Amino acid sequence: MASLTTNSPGGAARSAGETSAVWRERVGRWIFYLPLAFMVVFFAVPMALTVVFSFFERTMFWMEPAFTLFSYNNFFFSARLENFLTSMKYSALAVVICFIFGFPIAVFIRRSIPQVAQHRVILLFILPFMVSEIIRVFALRPVLQRNGLVNTTLMDWGLIDEPITSLLYTHTGVVIGEVLSFLPFIVFAGFLAMEAVPKFIFEVCDDLGVGHRRRFTDVILPLAAPGIFAGAVFIFVNGLGVALLPNILGGPGAVNAGLIATQAITALDFPLAMAVSAIMMATLMGLLYIGHRLFDLTKILTPLN
Amino acid sequence: MSETTIATDKAPAVEVKNLSKHYGPVKALRNVDLTIAAGEYFVLLGPSGGGKTTLLRTIGGFHKPTEGQVLLHGRDMSHLPPDKRPTTMVFQAYALFPHMTVLQNVSYGLKVAGIDRKQAEEKAAAMMDVVGLSGFAERKPHELSGGQQQRVQLARALVLDRDILLLDEPLAALDAQLRKDMCLELKHLQEKVGITFIHVTHNQEEAMTVADRIALVADGNLVEHGKARDIYRAPVKKFTASFVGENNMLSGRVSDVNGVSCTVDVAGSQLVVQKRGQQVAHGQPVDLSIRSELVQLSRANGSNNAGDGHSILGSYDEAVYLGLTTSHLVRLPNGVEMTSRTISDAVDDLPTPGDPVRLHWQPEAIRLHTS
Ligand SMILES: Nc1ncnc2c1ncn2[C@@H]1O[C@H](COP(=O)(O)OP(=O)(O)O)[C@@H](O)[C@H]1O
Ligand SMILES: [Mg+2]
Numbered sequence: 173m174a175s176l177t178t179n180s181p182g183g184a185a186r187s188a189g190e191t192s193a194v195w196r197e198r199v200g201r202w203i204f205y206l207p208l209a210f211m212v213v214f215f216a217v218p219m220a221l222t223v224v225f226s227f228f229e230r231t232m233f234w235m236e237p238a239f240t241l242f243s244y245n246n247f248f249f250s251a252r253l254e255n256f257l258t259s260m261k262y263s264a265l266a267v268v269i270c271f272i273f274g275f276p277i278a279v280f281i282r283r284s285i286p287q288v289a290q291h292r293v294i295l296l297f298i299l300p301f302m303v304s305e306i307i308r309v310f311a312l313r314p315v316l317q318r319n320g321l322v323n324t325t326l327m328d329w330g331l332i333d334e335p336i337t338s339l340l341y342t343h344t345g346v347v348i349g350e351v352l353s354f355l356p357f358i359v360f361a362g363f364l365a366m367e368a369v370p371k372f373i374f375e376v377c378d379d380l381g382v383g384h385r386r387r388f389t390d391v392i393l394p395l396a397a398p399g400i401f402a403g404a405v406f407i408f409v410n411g412l413g414v415a416l417l418p419n420i421l422g423g424p425g426a427v428n429a430g431l432i433a434t435q436a437i438t439a440l441d442f443p444l445a446m447a448v449s450a451i452m453m454a455t456l457m458g459l460l461y462i463g464h465r466l467f468d469l470t471k472i473l474t475p476l477n
Numbered sequence: 478m479s480e481t482t483i484a485t486d487k488a489p490a491v492e493v494k495n496l497s498k499h500y501g502p503v504k505a506l507r508n509v510d511l512t513i514a515a516g517e518y519f520v521l522l523g524p525s526g527g528g529k530t531t532l533l534r535t536i537g538g539f540h541k542p543t544e545g546q547v548l549l550h551g552r553d554m555s556h557l558p559p560d561k562r563p564t565t566m567v568f569q570a571y572a573l574f575p576h577m578t579v580l581q582n583v584s585y586g587l588k589v590a591g592i593d594r595k596q597a598e599e600k601a602a603a604m605m606d607v608v609g610l611s612g613f614a615e616r617k618p619h620e621l622s623g624g625q626q627q628r629v630q631l632a633r634a635l636v637l638d639r640d641i642l643l644l645d646e647p648l649a650a651l652d653a654q655l656r657k658d659m660c661l662e663l664k665h666l667q668e669k670v671g672i673t674f675i676h677v678t679h680n681q682e683e684a685m686t687v688a689d690r691i692a693l694v695a696d697g698n699l700v701e702h703g704k705a706r707d708i709y710r711a712p713v714k715k716f717t718a719s720f721v722g723e724n725n726m727l728s729g730r731v732s733d734v735n736g737v738s739c740t741v742d743v744a745g746s747q748l749v750v751q752k753r754g755q756q757v758a759h760g761q762p763v764d765l766s767i768r769s770e771l772v773q774l775s776r777a778n779g780s781n782n783a784g785d786g787h788s789i790l791g792s793y794d795e796a797v798y799l800g801l802t803t804s805h806l807v808r809l810p811n812g813v814e815m816t817s818r819t820i821s822d823a824v825d826d827l828p829t830p831g832d833p834v835r836l837h838w839q840p841e842a843i844r845l846h847t848s
Contacts, residue, residue, distance in 0.1 A: 372572035375539060380586040380637075381560030390585075394576045 219453060226446035235442045243447035252432050256451070259418070259428035262343050263411025266350035267404045270358045273351070275400065278362025279392065283374070294363055297356040309349055309420050316340040316348065316421075341423030349417045354407040358400070365399025366392075398467040405459050412452055488551030490515040490641050490673040491536055496545035498531050505531040507697040508545070513675060513690075515550075515640070518667045520688035520705075521677045524720070527695040529677040530645055536675065537564045537643045549641065564641040565634040570650040573618040573629055579605065580614040583632045590637075604636040608666065624655050631666070640672040647676070648683060660686040681721050685709065693717050713753070715846035718766035725772065725815045727765040731757050739845070740786065741765060744811035749786035750845045757847060764846040771842040772817040774805050777833040788837030791815065793828040807834055 229238035247253060281293050300308065315321045316339040323335035338344050369392065377387050393400075411417075415430035422431070429452050436445040491513040498506040505528045513519045521529045534540045536547055538559040547555045554562050574582050580601055587597035605611055608628045618626055627647055634642055647663070648656045664687045667674045678684050684691055685705055692702035693716065701714045712718040719726055729743035739757050741748050743765065750765060757763060777790055794806040794814065803821045806814055817836055828834055 368575065370571040370573065370575060372568040373574065375559075375566070375568070376572050376574075376633075378539065379537070379559045379566050379634075380589050381558075382589050386589065391574060 222446050222453070223450050226443055226450045228443045228446075230441055230443050233440055240443075243441075243443040246441075246444055247432075247447055247451065252448075255425060255427050255432060256412075256429055256448075258343070258425065259346075259412055260408075260455075262347050262426075263350065263408045263428070266347050266354065266411050267407045269347070269351050270355050270407055271400065271404065274355050274358030274403075275362045275396075278359050278366060281359075281363060282366040282369075290363075294360065297359050300356070305353070305416060306420075309353070309416055312345075312349055312352070312421060313340065316345060340421060341426070343422070343426045345421035345423070346418050346426050346428070349421045350407070350411050353414075353417065354410060357406055358403045361399045361403025361406070362396060365396035365403075368395045368399070398463075401463045401467055405456070405463060408459070409452070409456050412455070488515075488548075489513060490517070490550060491675070492546075492548040492551075493532070493536065494546045494548065496532070496535060496547065497543045498528075498535055498540060499543045504697050506535070509694075509697075509699045511692060511699055511702065513673060515673055516671055518664065518674045518676070518687055518689045520684040520691045521675065521694050522681060522684040522688075522691050522721070523679065523694035523700075525679050528697045529679075529694045532694060533566075533643050533645055533675060533677050536641075537566050538562045539566070562641075563639045564643055565637050565639045567627070567630045567634050567642065567644040567647045569646045570623070570626065573626055573633075575618050578615050578617055579610060579621070579629050582618070582629055583636055586633060586637050601632065601636055604632045607635070607669070608632045609662075623651050624659055627651070627659065635670060635672075642667075642672060642674050644674065644676040646678055648678070649680075656680075656683065657686075663687055693720060695720070711753070711844065712766070713755075713846070714848060715764045715766070718764075718844065718846060723769045723816065723818065724766040725769055727767075727809075727813065727815070728762065729765065731759055731761045731763055734759060741845070743789065744809045744813065746789040747786055748789065748843065749840065750843050751841065752845060755845060755847045757845070761847070765843055766846060767838055767843045769804065769816040769818040770802070771838050772815065772836050773838065774807070774817040774819070774828075775835050775837065776828055777835045787840050787843070788835050789815070790833065790835055793830055793832045793834045795830055796827060807836055 225235065226243055227239050227241070228235040229240055229242070247256075281290055285293055313320070317323075318335050318337055318340075320339075322339060323332075326332045327335065339348070373391060374387070377391060382390070412428050413430040415428070415434040418427045418431045419434070422428075427435075429448055433445040433448040436442070436448065489512045491511070493509055493511040496506055496509045496511075497504070509532060511532075521532060523529055531540065535542055536549075538554070538557055538561070542555055545555075546553050549563055559566070574585065577585065580598060583605055584594075584597040584601035587600060588594065592600075602611075602614065605614065608631045610625065610628050610632060613621065613625065618629065621629065627650075630647070644663075648659050651659060660683050663674070663676070667687075674687075676684075676687060688705040690702060691705050691708045693700040693708070693714070695716055701708065701712065701717045708717060709722055712721060715726070718724045727743045727748075729741040729748070731739050732742040732747060733740035734752075734757055738749055738751050741750055741763055748765065789809060791807040791809045794808050797804040797806065798821060801821060802818050805817045805819065805827075807817065808814055815836055
């Protein structure tokens with residue numbers, strides 16, 4: 173660019189065209205930084221502020237600059253920590269259940285559905301997202317409640333005498349909600365992950381006599397692992413963070429980090445809400461770090477030739 | 478014991494009997510019969526969609542026959558899975574375990590077969606030397622070139638000690654030069670290991686380079702099979718002549734039958750051709766073929782007579798320069814175009830387009846096809 177300007181000392185008519193070229197180049201260079209700027213403004217700065225605010229002092233209606241560990245104390249030495257850990261446990265359970273149902277679906281779509289139809293089938297899994305999440309989750313209440321669809325059906329069939337009350341306003345209810353909400357993600361993740369499996373690999377397995385179990389553990393799982401891990405982290409973090417699910421389906425003790433933060437905000441304890449958010453961010457980063465060390469997560473975006 | 482050994486030695490490596498394979502309404506193979514001797518380099522050649530892959534996969538056990546049998550070393554194995562057969566397969570591409578190193582890829586089959594790790598890896602390393610992969614043991618597939626990836630597949634298959642190797646377009650994903658080199662290497666590899674190779678390709682040059690024998694497969698039928706040289710020099714079927722080599726195809730009607738030869742009327746010229754054991758009747762429509770490099774071109778010398786039965790008149794169209802050779806295109810009176818191929822620059826005094834020319838050939842160069 174510099175040489176371009178020095179090489180054109182005169183010629184007003186020419187320099188008009190060249191100036192616009194120079195400008196285009198200059199703008200082009202800055203456009204390259206735009207995503208970075210976007211990330212800084214909308215992610216890095218709010219995250220940093222969250223951490224900073226979590227050390228502030230609580231006032232009646234807002235907070236004031238300070239450095240206190242009060243909020244963290246408040247979190248770690250109360251029932252909140254226990255609730256947080258319990259919600260981690262149940263989120264992990266939801267991840268496992270999603271994996272057990274979702275991954276075989278993904279493998280099935282990849283292997284048994286003609287290539288042209290695969291993406292349409294995947295689209296089917298997106299359809300539920302067209303319905304507002306609140307409505308979708310709320311609709312589970314009449315299904316799971318004491319005299320809901322599940323209980324009446326089971327009783328009609330004579331499988332149970334008493335309605336199962338633990339389906340709603342409990343951890344079970346939250347896990348059911350999480351599985352139903354997040355299952356599509358593991359299907360997507362698994363579907364993308366299976367892209368890393370070369371076309372003829374299963375025939376090679378037939379040729380070598382690789383049994384079903386070995387095929388899964390030696391071939392499918394290692395190849396799909398980065399994608400599966402990404403899907404699993406996504407579900408786990410949402411299980412911790414989405415307040416809506418325990419709010420509608422949970423009950424006493426069945427809360428997650430998202431709901432703890434929401435409750436803190438309702439109670440006008442902003443530093444506490446910030447501290448909970450900061451703890452969640454730290455959890456997520458820790459998970460991603462472990463995943464990256466294990467699988468090299470950059471591979472998710474580079475399916476093998 | 479010794480008796481059974483003798484029996485299996487004698488039995489052909491592959492016998493396909495009356496084999497049909499249908500995919501729903503698609504008849505990919507129709508009543509194919511084929512015998513491949515042990516230790517042969519056999520090529521299935523034909524246009525894409527002809528059924529070569531289907532035939533190869535049915536031999537390998539990846540498909541069940543709709544009808545008919547596959548016998549390997551004399552035993553009916555039509556219903557055994559691939560790993561229970563004495564066959565193993567090399568695919569076109571995309572068939573390596575991407576997360577395993579070359580050594581792990583090659584030794585995996587042995588580990589699955591229950592051989593302990595150390596022994597499996599030693600054997601794999603030895604086979605990697607054979608296919609020219611020594612020094613690549615720790616590479617991952619994505620760090621290898623296309624040719625090297627195919628070598629890994631070869632090693633992985635050969636290390637299993639099965640004695641029929643199936644190759645489905647193994648060189649199709651490689652560029653032209655590499656394909657030529659790998660062709661020769663495959664041929665030498667087969668001579669070295671001595672097992673039966675069955676190689677599918679749609680590329681006739683590739684087929685000629687590697688094959689002891691060739692079978693032409695088209696439209697689900699096994700059209701013709703024979704020694705590579707015979708297929709090229711003396712094809713029996715019209716399809717073979719049109720697919721292998723650069724043949725001129727002419728069609729005409731039998732105008733005279735006498736003893737071992739007959740006369741065929743092509744665009745008004747009476748051409749004499751050997752019957753080669755085929756039955757022909759007066760007036761029957763037949764096809765003739767002649768390789769373009771066996772057709773000579775000369776200027777018509779005024780006299781427009783019918784000639785000696787081994788030449789035909791036409792008008793010169795154009796010359797197509799192809800480097801080593803030049804193709805001279807000549808239009809016959811019936812509109813059909815014939816090609817005479819010469820070494821480039823052998824003819825200095827080219828006719829100009831529209832000039833009357835005579836194409837002639839040695840009597841045995843032209844071939845009759847009744848089917
Ligand atoms: N799995 C399949 N399902 C349906 N039709 C198939 C299948 N595989 C091959 N065919 C059809 O069978 C015919 C032969 O195919 P193929 O054996 O692959 O031929 P080639 O290897 O000679 O190109 C083709 O018409 C092809 O479309
Ligand atoms: Mg094929």
